[in-house]
Amino acid sequence: MTVDLRSAATELRLGALRFSRRLRWERANTDLGDAAYAALGSLLNAGPLSIGALAHHNRVSAPSMNRTINCLVDDGYVERTPDPEDGRRVTVILTDTGAELVAATRLQRDSWLAEQLATLSPEDREVLHRAAILLNEVAAR
């Protein structure tokens, strides 16, 4: 392992952390936390998912995701439905209001970032676009 790879890893780790915290300031009017928004986003993108699948997809523990889902159920944004083929499983589905909320939240929360991307050169935008794919790929390992 070369020194270059280690310092590249450090820079990427701290950059991703700092970037995420910067983005947190742009929540505007939305009352959805990061974890709740990410869970709803998974459901909007991928359709109904089990608790375990949601936890794995978002890289948190199952109890942690379960608690996030509890809050979202209380607020009426998702519902737990039993799996007819496996009594242990539950499938989490978006309600109509949940789907509306996550779409509206996405527009609001990402508008600041979209503005920043617009000021970058096409080359830099391409770098970040490819990086987003890679970050998701590495996170999935």
Added chain:
Amino acid sequence: MTVDLRSAATELRLGALRFSRRLRWERANTDLGDAAYAALGSLLNAGPLSIGALAHHNRVSAPSMNRTINCLVDDGYVERTPDPEDGRRVTVILTDTGAELVAATRLQRDSWLAEQLATLSPEDREVLHRAAILLNEVAAR
């Protein structure tokens, strides 16, 4: 290529979040949380800093950073020193044990990511390297 800026923003946001949470699993033996590690890292990279500078650099509120520093002082990893020119300011400095800890932690925490980077193509590594710089740049705005 033409990428819709909003969907690019969404993908980048969720990717950075998922990536950060994936990295959290690789804490191994270190007993340093993300925020504490990031604060110590700032001090190691940039030298002594004020509370406000640390807060701004890491994109958290001043009270949040102040609390993180309180914990680090309690554990003996940093010290508050008065600023001779401005009685309101304090300068936070790493202790010897703090400097040792953050260096060791960095080696441990980033080893998994460095291994992942090693499996990527040189082109993909270059993309992530440039992206790290851009993420830090955008976070600073």
Added chain:
DNA sequence: TATTGTTATACTCTATAACTATA
């Protein structure tokens, strides 16, 4: 026995509001 979800518990991180001391 193994897997899926859940509950209980404790800890870290975070922000807003209010306060102190200094400039």
Added chain:
DNA sequence: TATAGTTATAGAGTATAACAATA
């Protein structure tokens, strides 16, 4: 008045351990 730091408080997010139900 304005700025830097601090304290108080509340809330979100997280993990581990232990438990229940089903496979």
